[in-house]
Amino acid sequence: MNVDFTNEELAFREEVREFFKHKFPAAVKDKQEKGIYLTKNDHIVWQKALYDQGWAGINWPVEHGGTGWSATQKYIFATEAAEAKSPRIIPFGLAMVAPVIYTYGSEEQKARFLPDILATNVWWCQGYSEPNAGSDLASVKTKAVRDGDSYIVSGTKTWTTLGQHADWIFCLVRTDDSGRKQQGISFLLIDMKTPGVSVTPIITIDGTHEVNEVHFDDVRVPANNLIGEEGKGWTYAKVLLTHERTGIARVAESKARLNSIKKMIDEAAARGEDLNSNAVFMARLLEIEVELKALEYTELRVLSSVSTGKAPGPESSILKIKGSEMIQMLDELVLEIAGIYALPFVPEQYTEGFDGESIGPLFAAKAAPTYYNDRKVSIYGGTNEIQKNIIAKQVLGL
Amino acid sequence: MDFSLNDIQQMMQDSAAKFIQNDYDFETRRGLSNSPAGYSEDNWKLFAELGWLALPIKEPYGGLDGDLVDTMVLQQEFGKGLLVEPYYATVLLGANLIQKQANDAQKLELLEQVVAGELKLALAHSEAQAAFDVSQTKTRAEKQGDQYVLNGHKAVVLGAESADYLLVPARTSGAVGDAEGITLFLIDPKSAGVQLRGYATNDGLRAADVGLTEVTVPASSILGQADSAAPAIELVLNEAIVALGAEAVGIMEKLLAATSEYIKTRQQFDQPISRFQVLQHRLADMFMETEQAKSMVYFAAMEVAKGGPEASRVASMLKVKIGSAGRLVGQQAVQLHGGMGITDELDVGHFFKRLTCINNQLGSRDYHLQSLINKAAAG
Numbered sequence A: 001m002n003v004d005f006t007n008e009e010l011a012f013r014e015e016v017r018e019f020f021k022h023k024f025p026a027a028v029k030d031k032q033e034k035g036i037y038l039t040k041n042d043h044i045v046w047q048k049a050l051y052d053q054g055w056a057g058i059n060w061p062v063e064h065g066g067t068g069w070s071a072t073q074k075y076i077f078a079t080e081a082a083e084a085k086s087p088r089i090i091p092f093g094l095a096m097v098a099p100v101i102y103t104y105g106s107e108e109q110k111a112r113f114l115p116d117i118l119a120t121n122v123w124w125c126q127g128y129s130e131p132n133a134g135s136d137l138a139s140v141k142t143k144a145v146r147d148g149d150s151y152i153v154s155g156t157k158t159w160t161t162l163g164q165h166a167d168w169i170f171c172l173v174r175t176d177d178s179g180r181k182q183q184g185i186s187f188l189l190i191d192m193k194t195p196g197v198s199v200t201p202i203i204t205i206d207g208t209h210e211v212n213e214v215h216f217d218d219v220r221v222p223a224n225n226l227i228g229e230e231g232k233g234w235t236y237a238k239v240l241l242t243h244e245r246t247g248i249a250r251v252a253e254s255k256a257r258l259n260s261i262k263k264m265i266d267e268a269a270a271r272g273e274d275l276n277s278n279a280v281f282m283a284r285l286l287e288i289e290v291e292l293k294a295l296e297y298t299e300l301r302v303l304s305s306v307s308t309g310k311a312p313g314p315e316s317s318i319l320k321i322k323g324s325e326m327i328q329m330l331d332e333l334v335l336e337i338a339g340i341y342a343l344p345f346v347p348e349q350y351t352e353g354f355d356g357e358s359i360g361p362l363f364a365a366k367a368a369p370t371y372y373n374d375r376k377v378s379i380y381g382g383t384n385e386i387q388k389n390i391i392a393k394q395v396l397g398l
Numbered sequence B: 001m002d003f004s005l006n007d008i009q010q011m012m013q014d015s016a017a018k019f020i021q022n023d024y025d026f027e028t029r030r031g032l033s034n035s036p037a038g039y040s041e042d043n044w045k046l047f048a049e050l051g052w053l054a055l056p057i058k059e060p061y062g063g064l065d066g067d068l069v070d071t072m073v074l075q076q077e078f079g080k081g082l083l084v085e086p087y088y089a090t091v092l093l094g095a096n097l098i099q100k101q102a103n104d105a106q107k108l109e110l111l112e113q114v115v116a117g118e119l120k121l122a123l124a125h126s127e128a129q130a131a132f133d134v135s136q137t138k139t140r141a142e143k144q145g146d147q148y149v150l151n152g153h154k155a156v157v158l159g160a161e162s163a164d165y166l167l168v169p170a171r172t173s174g175a176v177g178d179a180e181g182i183t184l185f186l187i188d189p190k191s192a193g194v195q196l197r198g199y200a201t202n203d204g205l206r207a208a209d210v211g212l213t214e215v216t217v218p219a220s221s222i223l224g225q226a227d228s229a230a231p232a233i234e235l236v237l238n239e240a241i242v243a244l245g246a247e248a249v250g251i252m253e254k255l256l257a258a259t260s261e262y263i264k265t266r267q268q269f270d271q272p273i274s275r276f277q278v279l280q281h282r283l284a285d286m287f288m289e290t291e292q293a294k295s296m297v298y299f300a301a302m303e304v305a306k307g308g309p310e311a312s313r314v315a316s317m318l319k320v321k322i323g324s325a326g327r328l329v330g331q332q333a334v335q336l337h338g339g340m341g342i343t344d345e346l347d348v349g350h351f352f353k354r355l356t357c358i359n360n361q362l363g364s365r366d367y368h369l370q371s372l373i374n375k376a377a378a379g
């Protein structure tokens, strides 16, 4: 057992640091530092910078343009990326649909889709959930009926994250409703510009537009957009979900956040708000720090046991639960430090173009909206209750 | 021992419950919250007619002489409607403080107008470093002849923009942290040097940061005696904690009912999700926390009214309980609604947001738990 970096790994870390020093797009970096919401273009610019460096396909196998990084290298990259306050990589293309395509797709599909995903030329979104298929995902009803060399798709997907920006959506559709629910599901890729696709926004409690309903009204989709075999979509979807769950843990980001929270406390002390002398708050902070260290090592253990390109097993549910709880606990700490200044709701303060004086300390402006919005992390990617069911059944055999 | 409401309290509860149910559904409330003023003047007049504005005010000033239990009853119902009218700012903070601090002539002049619905108030007590403890006030007022000159900055003053007067605590003597030396000024927000920066709050109310730059007022704008306002402010804030606690209990009851209803109707895996035992237990936890919080509010409503040194300890105890119960009930209500819980469309998320803000008002759970530690250490 040894977690010290080798000389090669230390050199790699230098390389990553150099990248963030010189090639992290300045405008995006500036917004990240000020906590300003990013636009679609900001995400694209940032992901293209990664692509130009050859680092867009972090988990991808080398043959498809991936990095082929070891678990340690991925860990180093994630840590440095978080410390540099880089944006999260939008997962739907690079981390979700790509692994499904390179694992189960045809050669033609790999050639057609993977290069554009790698280069972030195309924005993907995830069409799994429906109004009546949330936790019970296998009961999806969006229908795809074969008609010659097309499918005719009709139904509604919901909670589609950033669907308003998307060029393509990957969907779980029902191609057969005669057998077990899980059996008649297929995995279909749909061009959002196809006639009959429409998107309506859902506004969340932090006042932002992040999720959508996507409607399919007799949408004609070429049959060669079907991944793998008809009726096998559930198997592919589950593989993807374990990738998603690991991603949601955001451990490196939480570590960086804890560091910035410590800075906020020092700054608050300079203003005369002495949180250091609040033993209750400090106890909470330190317990979180202990938990985060444990989570970091749990993540390392899980990640080091899976090889490049493969999905982790059901133990990824631990990361989903503990990682999401960590995010939410950190949000609560920030809310605490913000104090009375958590109350003002002035979104202009964290929207592009704001150059006025902030009401209270700037970090406080987003404290409550972030806390509200992050209630999602224990809900999406399979709720934490569902993750516990998975641990109980699949890991513990209960 | 008797926990039942008396006739007047029962009447108050019924009239408030009826108002919320018939005239204050969630969409109405949303409309008011988004309107330019952020609340309804018509409702304000109605509150005057119903006697709600008179409730905690003493009889000689046109009030109903109600006690904290009466206030609690009303606030609990207001919580269920997420009331946006500045009742808390004007009546529970402003008028209550005038009643406890001002001299008789001032009370006569001001309180009758409040009761009639003609005067709104806001208490500008909080500062960045002093959300609760008024002895930490940094705003200063210097005496110059028979005038005072105020300088300072007040943070997140609820209802400031709709207020006809601001009640502004400022230090006239002593040092930051001293109990003595706080004076309460009645200030017209249109006075020269008063700068209001208004905004909506995360829970759909209105507040403002108030800058005071060389604000010059006559000595007659002092409410009561100079240098002596801290104890009255402290008592009013302790009572306000009871009011916030009661409001929070109303919100929790509402969330409990909504969540219980939702899980009985929401179907997943071919059954109502209320069949899953883990969710049943979660609801049971929410229920128990709500009841515990309510018990604490009852206890505090009776004890804080007695005043004295024990009042602030009791208020802290209540704020601790409200903070933890509100957190659990709010978070779980959202969680059990799944994605629906975080939509702006559904009322559940808004109740959750208000509970969150309540914890950040008048000192958080952590703050008050630390006060209790300090008090215990002091013996």
Ligand SMILES: Cc1cc2nc3c(=O)[nH]c(=O)nc-3n(C[C@H](O)[C@H](O)[C@H](O)COP(=O)(O)OP(=O)(O)OC[C@H]3O[C@@H](n4cnc5c(N)ncnc54)[C@H](O)[C@@H]3O)c2cc1C
Pocket: A125, A126, A127, A128, A129, A131, A133, A134, A135, A136, A158, A159, A160, A161, A162, A211, A376, A379, A380, A381, A382, A383, A384, A385, A386, A389, B266, B268, B269, B273, B276, B278, B279, B335, B336, B337, B338, B339, B340, B342
């Ligand atoms: C912000 C956000 C973004 C999202 N983005 C996407 C996206 O891009 N694409 C996509 O396809 N989906 C997305 N989702 C959907 C997400 O995956 C679902 O919300 C989630 O699966 C839960 O489904 P539901 O909302 O229908 O809740 P429900 O399934 O109705 O659950 C309600 C409650 O019941 C509990 N419950 C349900 N079944 C059980 C059980 N068997 N045992 C115990 N408890 C149970 C749940 O844990 C939850 O607390 C997103 C959701 C959110 C909130």
